[in-house]
Amino acid sequence: xxxxxxxxxxxxxxxxxxxxxxxxxxxxxxxxxxxxxxxxxxxxxxxxxxxxxxxxxxxxxxxxxxxxxxxxxxxxxxxxxxxxxxxxxxxxxxxxxxxxxxxxxxxxxxxxxxxxxxxxxxxxxxxxxxxxxxxxxxxxxxxxxxxxxxxxxxxxxxxxxxxxxxxxxxxxxxxxxxxxxxxxxxxxxxxxxxxxxxxxxxxxxxxxxxxxxxxxxxxxxxxxxxxxxxxxxxxxx
Amino acid sequence: xxxxxxxxxxxxxxxxxxxxxxxxxxxxxxxxxxxxxxxxxxxxxxxxxxxxxxxxxxxxxxxxxxxxxxxxxxxxxxxxxxxxxxxxxxxxxxxxxxxxxxxxxxxxxxxxxxxxxxxxxxxxxxxxxxxxxxxxxxxxxxxxxxxxxxxxxxxxxxxxxxxxxxxxxxxxxxxxxxxxxxxxxxxxxxxxxxxxxxxxxxxxxxxxxxxxxxxxxxxxxxxxxxxxxxxxxxxxxxxxxxxxxxxxxxxxxxxxxxxxxxxxxxxxxxxxxxxxxxxxxxxxxxxxxxxxxxxxxxxxxxxxxxxxxxxxxxxxxxxxxxxxxxxxxxxxxxxxxxxxxx
Numbered sequence: 001x002x003x004x005x006x007x008x009x010x011x012x013x014x015x016x017x018x019x020x021x022x023x024x025x026x027x028x029x030x031x032x033x034x035x036x037x038x039x040x041x042x043x044x045x046x047x048x049x050x051x052x053x054x055x056x057x058x059x060x061x062x063x064x065x066x067x068x069x070x071x072x073x074x075x076x077x078x079x080x081x082x083x084x085x086x087x088x089x090x091x092x093x094x095x096x097x098x099x100x101x102x103x104x105x106x107x108x109x110x111x112x113x114x115x116x117x118x119x120x121x122x123x124x125x126x127x128x129x130x131x132x133x134x135x136x137x138x139x140x141x142x143x144x145x146x147x148x149x150x151x152x153x154x155x156x157x158x159x160x161x162x163x164x165x166x167x168x169x170x171x172x173x174x175x176x177x178x179x180x181x182x183x184x185x186x187x188x189x190x191x192x193x194x195x196x197x198x199x200x201x202x203x204x205x206x207x208x209x210x211x212x213x214x215x216x217x218x219x220x221x222x223x224x225x226x227x228x229x230x231x232x233x234x235x236x237x
Numbered sequence: 238x239x240x241x242x243x244x245x246x247x248x249x250x251x252x253x254x255x256x257x258x259x260x261x262x263x264x265x266x267x268x269x270x271x272x273x274x275x276x277x278x279x280x281x282x283x284x285x286x287x288x289x290x291x292x293x294x295x296x297x298x299x300x301x302x303x304x305x306x307x308x309x310x311x312x313x314x315x316x317x318x319x320x321x322x323x324x325x326x327x328x329x330x331x332x333x334x335x336x337x338x339x340x341x342x343x344x345x346x347x348x349x350x351x352x353x354x355x356x357x358x359x360x361x362x363x364x365x366x367x368x369x370x371x372x373x374x375x376x377x378x379x380x381x382x383x384x385x386x387x388x389x390x391x392x393x394x395x396x397x398x399x400x401x402x403x404x405x406x407x408x409x410x411x412x413x414x415x416x417x418x419x420x421x422x423x424x425x426x427x428x429x430x431x432x433x434x435x436x437x438x439x440x441x442x443x444x445x446x447x448x449x450x451x452x453x454x455x456x457x458x459x460x461x462x463x464x465x466x467x468x469x470x471x472x473x474x475x476x477x478x479x480x481x482x483x484x485x486x487x488x489x490x491x492x493x494x495x496x497x498x499x500x501x502x503x504x505x506x507x508x509x510x511x512x513x514x515x516x517x518x519x520x521x522x523x524x525x526x527x528x529x530x531x532x533x534x535x536x537x538x539x540x541x542x543x544x545x546x547x548x549x550x551x552x553x554x555x556x557x558x559x560x561x562x563x564x565x566x567x568x569x570x571x572x573x574x575x576x577x578x579x
Contacts, residue, residue, distance in 0.1 A: 027239075028239075029257060030257070035238050043309070044319045072310075117239055117255065119360060119579075120360050121360075121578060231255045232239065232255050233255070
């Protein structure tokens with residue numbers, strides 16, 4: 001089985017709008033998350049699309065679904081988002097496990113709800129990457145020089161840019177591999193994890209690179225939202 | 238959902254447009270293009286070989302009107318996700334009545350994708366239910382040229398309705414892709430007729446192994462003759478082709494005109510009158526032609542023959558590959574197709 005997991009557990013504080021998580025803000029004629037969700041619903045290889053939503057917003061999201069995507073409800077499951085990204089992922093996995101046995105080939109394609117410009121090609125490439133590994137990360141070549149500063153005041157190192165990539169989503173992994181590695185990690189290490197791929201990297205498990213696109217932006221700030229609106233431009237109906 | 242539309246913004250220059258689409262009614266189906274095929278018309282836009290006024294009017298525009306794809310969503314559920322279909326680029330006006338003596342592809346007020354309306358170079362295509370035709374037993378890269386084959390079907394349909402009943406010798410004039418497709422269809426459709434191909438390019442003519450007679454136009458004898466003709470030349474060679482057809486055709490024959498010429502073509506009208514010829518203009522195609530094309534192409538010998546004129550270019554995975562696709566087409570003798578993987 002191929003599952004997708006749209007991660008929408010955030011509460012939107014970075015947008016400066018406390019009330020409304022950013023994935024629910026409109027882009028064109030629909031909330032951002034509906035654009036993202038529909039793209040995954042249009043991939044025939046995907047069996048079920050999970051959406052992890054902050055518990056306070058689950059009913060709200062359910063109402064949005066009824067309004068915007070009333071016909072494909074049987075392919076969508078909603079679970080409560082966790083305290084952090086991997087916690088949300090584990091909530092999705094627990095629901096998958098409750099529904100039935102998980103085979104070693106079953107995969108979960110995780111994706112940020114606030115990246116509505118993800119393409120069909122990226123999703124398919126993530127699925128195909130599972131033929132050569134247990135985990136995959138969508139990346140773009142870093143155009144800007146990355147500098148590291150430990151103290152936040154001066155540069156401590158400048159890594160070689162030719163080896164630098166910027167991580168996007170989707171991130172995809174075989175469910176059983178992820179669970180086995182994640183559950184064997186100490187709780188304090190788990191808290192340092194910013195994404196699913198790091199679970200594999202810390203365990204020295206290879207993570208396959210999938211080519212992303214610069215247009216696959218993450219709408220996190222008001223500026224990002226303005227860029228996204230400009231990208232849609234006059235084509236908004 | 239946010240869709241990606243790959244538009245030609247000016248000759249030799251593509252750009253991506255992000256476009257929101259909402260599924261507004263139960264008749265809209267979402268299709269993911271799987272293979273695309275190039276047509277001379279696309280190439281003319283790409284190279285800027287259209288009058289500048291036309292280019293200004295029509296660009297930016299997504300090219301390509303030959304494509305097969307996979308259904309990803311049907312609100313009614315008539316089609317399952319994963320069903321393979323060919324897409325019909327012609328969209329007649331809403332008031333058009335099907336099933337009469339008039340054809341949808343000549344109706345005023347409609348539109349044609351990749352001619353004033355975005356074609357199939359998109360991440361997803363939203364299309365009316367009656368503008369797709371399901372297929373199963375055709376290899377995908379051959380199914381990509383169904384629109385092209387349906388144009389041949391339409392020409393033959395027009396011919397069957399108009400031409401007199403003596404159809405002993407039928408000529409297909411031309412040695413390109415259209416001639417090949419029409420000859421393939423004619424051989425199947427008229428098993429009792431002698432199917433003849435006349436062309437200029439001897440290399441290409443070698444491929445027409447299944448027809449009864451093949452001639453290089455320079456070798457035609459004065460007594461060479463036939464009952465009816467399908468002109469599949471187009472372009473600069475059209476005038477020569479018409480002159481030779483008029484010279485050799487039997488009286489009261491029918492000429493189906495299928496090649497596109499950007500220039501006006503002088504005609505020997507004296508001999509057309511003297512021989513009492515019938516001239517039929519035939520272009521594009523409609524749903525019934527697509528259905529017939531699919532029915533024919535599902536026959537193994539038909540899709541195996543068509544496969545011979547198809548060159549599969551590299552899969553299109555990024556915008557740069559689109560340029561490569563168009564450039565490679567200029568050095569391939571027949572049809573160029575590519576997997577749409579972007």
